[in-house]
Amino acid sequence: MDAAWSAGEEPVVGVVDGQADDTDAIEIGARLESAAADVTIVSDGLEAVLEAEPSVLVTAGEASLTALARAGIDAPVLPVGPVSGIESVDRERIPDALEAVISGDAVCRPQPVLGVTLESTDTVVRDRALFDVTLVTDEPARISEYGVHSRGQPVATFRADGVVAATPAGSHGYASTVDAPQLSAAIDAVAVAPIGPFVTQTRQWVLPDDDLAFTVERNENDVRLVVDDRSVGMAPMDARVTISVTDTLSTLIVPER
Structure with missing residues (x-):
């Protein structure tokens, strides 16, 4: 069941790429840093991102999502790009989507x-x-x-x-x-x-x-x-x-x- 969600007062956004090539994470991190004020952006490998205790994770593609599922993370995830069966945002919408997330306009959907x-x-x-x-x-x-x-x-x-x-x-x-x-x-x-x-x-x-x-x-x-x-x-x-x-x-x- 969908539920309201809040990022808190000092949100930390972790950007993770599950692929061997981290160009997706670099691009997404750059888009977020250019648009997000008063938000800490951490863009790195999964282990390093999780050490930062992110309020929310941003990741691109199915491989990244499956890596997060295997890791058993607690933070909610904003999927980017086409993902079969899961609602996601286009790359061009990343800054606006993050603003909506930080403002409390997003809802959380548990995926089994x-x-x-x-x-x-x-x-x-x-x-x-x-x-x-x-x-x-x-x-x-x-x-x-x-x-x-x-x-x-x-x-x-x-x-x-x-x-x-x-x-x-x-x-x-x-x-x-x-x-x-x-x-x-x-x-x-x-x-x-x-x-x-x-x-x-x-x-x-x-x-x-x-x-x-x-x-x-x-x-x-x-x-x-x-x-x-x-x-x-x-x-x-x-x-x-x-x-x-x-x-x-x-x-x-x-x-x-």
Whole structure:
């Protein structure tokens, strides 16, 4: 649920770039410094920015947002540039948007963050996802079979190249290309869909966002776990991937005017 938010009397604005190249952070920081009065601007790597205890974070692109979600930050985030499923501001509007934020005209919207655990006989991998979680074969069109379970109950078993679970924000990105349902931010659920199913008629699901699990029932090729477009581990036959909302990332929405 959206809520009013205030930056406080002496706001500190942290500018973070999740990419290896920090040109976005430099450009955004320069725009803010040229427009913001009585505001401390800190533009640096994530660790250094967080040490400054920012009132609000400004960041560009999906990679930066996912980095903040993994870090488990408390400060709200103003997203800049196009981000699938999350309201953001154009670069040209950054100074005006910051003014609206500092003036208390922005509202805070919590974005669910999924806790992801891959468990098998010889490995445990833990990660966090802002957009989606995917199991996918390294070589498409090879026989793989996946199971979907919700709150301890089986939902479906199917042959496919993979399976994806997406948050409401993620359901408007990659998941939409495999016909997963697109979810409203007001819904506490995840969208689940097969990837490249081996039958022409398949189902997609809207499931509770707690106690979801994927299993690898059969595979003739390596199956990879991908979290927010990052490969984080391999899933053998005995693997189980559990997914539940464990946190939120607060994003700021500013009025158009």
